Amino acid sequence: MMNICVIGTGYVGLVSGVCFSDIGNNVTCVDIDENKIENLKKGIIPIYEPGLDELVLKNIEENRLHFTTELQTAMNDAEVVIIAVGTPPKETGEADLRFVEAVARSIGKNLTDYKVIVTKSTVPVGTGKWIKGIIAEEAGHSNFDVASNPEFLREGSAIYDTMNMERAVIGVESDKAKDVLSNLHEPFQTNLVIADIETAEMIKYAANAFLATKISFINEIANICELVGADVTKVAEGMGHDNRIGKAFLSAGIGYGGSCFPKDTNALINIAENAGYNLKIVKDVENVNAQQRYRVYDKLVEALNGDISGKRIAILGLAFKPNTDDMRAAPSIDIIPKLHSDGAEVLAYDPVAMKNAKKEIAGLQTVESYEQAVQDADAVIILTDWNEFKEMDLQDLKSKLRHPVMIDGRNMFPLEQMENLGFYYASIGRKT
Ligand code: UGA
Numbered sequence: 001m002m003n004i005c006v007i008g009t010g011y012v013g014l015v016s017g018v019c020f021s022d023i024g025n026n027v028t029c030v031d032i033d034e035n036k037i038e039n040l041k042k043g044i045i046p047i048y049e050p051g052l053d054e055l056v057l058k059n060i061e062e063n064r065l066h067f068t069t070e071l072q073t074a075m076n077d078a079e080v081v082i083i084a085v086g087t088p089p090k091e092t093g094e095a096d097l098r099f100v101e102a103v104a105r106s107i108g109k110n111l112t113d114y115k116v117i118v119t120k121s122t123v124p125v126g127t128g129k130w131i132k133g134i135i136a137e138e139a140g141h142s143n144f145d146v147a148s149n150p151e152f153l154r155e156g157s158a159i160y161d162t163m164n165m166e167r168a169v170i171g172v173e174s175d176k177a178k179d180v181l182s183n184l185h186e187p188f189q190t191n192l193v194i195a196d197i198e199t200a201e202m203i204k205y206a207a208n209a210f211l212a213t214k215i216s217f218i219n220e221i222a223n224i225c226e227l228v229g230a231d232v233t234k235v236a237e238g239m240g241h242d243n244r245i246g247k248a249f250l251s252a253g254i255g256y257g258g259s260c261f262p263k264d265t266n267a268l269i270n271i272a273e274n275a276g277y278n279l280k281i282v283k284d285v286e287n288v289n290a291q292q293r294y295r296v297y298d299k300l301v302e303a304l305n306g307d308i309s310g311k312r313i314a315i316l317g318l319a320f321k322p323n324t325d326d327m328r329a330a331p332s333i334d335i336i337p338k339l340h341s342d343g344a345e346v347l348a349y350d351p352v353a354m355k356n357a358k359k360e361i362a363g364l365q366t367v368e369s370y371e372q373a374v375q376d377a378d379a380v381i382i383l384t385d386w387n388e389f390k391e392m393d394l395q396d397l398k399s400k401l402r403h404p405v406m407i408d409g410r411n412m413f414p415l416e417q418m419e420n421l422g423f424y425y426a427s428i429g430r431k432t
Helices: 011-022 034-041 052-061 071-076 098-109 127-139 158-163 175-188 197-228 232-240 261-274 280-292 295-303 332-341 354-360 370-374 394-400 415-421
Strands: 003-007 026-030 065-068 080-083 116-119 145-148 167-171 191-195 312-316 345-349 379-382 405-408 424-426
Touching (some): 003 011, 003 071, 011 026, 011 052, 011 065, 011 158, 026 071, 034 065, 052 158, 071 098, 080 098, 080 175, 098 116, 116 175, 127 145, 127 197, 145 167, 145 175, 167 175, 197 232, 197 261, 295 332, 295 424, 312 332, 332 345, 394 415, 415 424
Parallel strands (some): 003 080, 026 065, 080 116, 116 145, 167 191, 312 345, 312 379, 379 405
16 A cells, blocks of 8 residues: 555546555545535546546545645655646647646655655656756755656546556656556556656657557558448458457547547657657658548538538537547537538537537537437438447438438448448448
């Protein structure tokens, strides 16, 4: 059992704090947002993540998880202090380290005895060393270690990903820090990758950029499949059985969104540029991704014979992926305004993201069910592969549509089924 202090109760901080407490540690989560902390004390969480609220409440009740706005109190008995504040992108694509710097200064001011200070936020290579300098300057001593322990959880399956982590990357400079962090991860019985701090920082960017590359790669293969009459889902299956390639992240569609891939690919391009290197592959990955989302728009225009003005279009799914209300870099943010500007009437439905979507998309009209969205629509477009859509009664859906046109950006249904039902069904990388 260890005493841990986690600074920042955003996605990463909250999920890691809760999971570290659930395996038996005594965890105090700190945030400057008083309102957030008051809510968290009651088990009210600021994000949508399946299972997270129950786990927060359980660990509060079992007295292992605490919330406070007082950094000094939280740090007092902690052996490990985890920095998990946001690193939003600047205009230039570089990560903004303002919050990390502020936290490092506060840690330095409150540092009285040896602690391992860990960065979990995704930060540019070299940040660990920079933080070390700041803390030492504020503390007036160097009785501490800095370390990097990047996070690999996915939104929507964050708890599962943390509890079943496939590896823990531990970037350290001393054996003492290595032992503390190895012990902390022991209960997860996972692969430990021990590296220096710069390498650990780089692993996070390389992993995300590689996954983004897989997605853009399969999307380009999908686009060729359409031209030559092949089926990308079978191509991906055939490729994926090769262990060297792997099955994951080969689902063609409308490209990646979210808070991580767009931000991290961009940041890596910047890191490379600052080091004097032109990261060509990742630049192309971004370009392919930026265009891929408009494939559904093009397919819609084709299905409706070139004119969507005055047509009613149902949009199913607004979030960047299922099981989240996160709208960051969601394809819907680009597609819906394009439909609006062409004079289409858009009615959208998403199981949880409608409230957030309204803040992002001007004039967005939403309804309370997918049935309402498709009623009398000239076409339906699927943008997010929610389970709820997988389970739709397609016969009934067809009877509600004015024209049986479905544009599926997520390849959710078998072609044969759609053909038998009599749909005009255009998906990605498959026959129409
Ligand atoms: C991603 C990584 O998967 C995590 O490992 C990482 O920790 C996280 O970023 C982060 O850096 O914090 P996340 O953004 O939550 O996690 O979402 P993913 O499930 O990876 O999906 C990202 C996007 O790729 C979604 O828009 C999804 O629809 C798209 N995607 C994913 C595809 O288009 N095809 C696929 O085959 C897989």
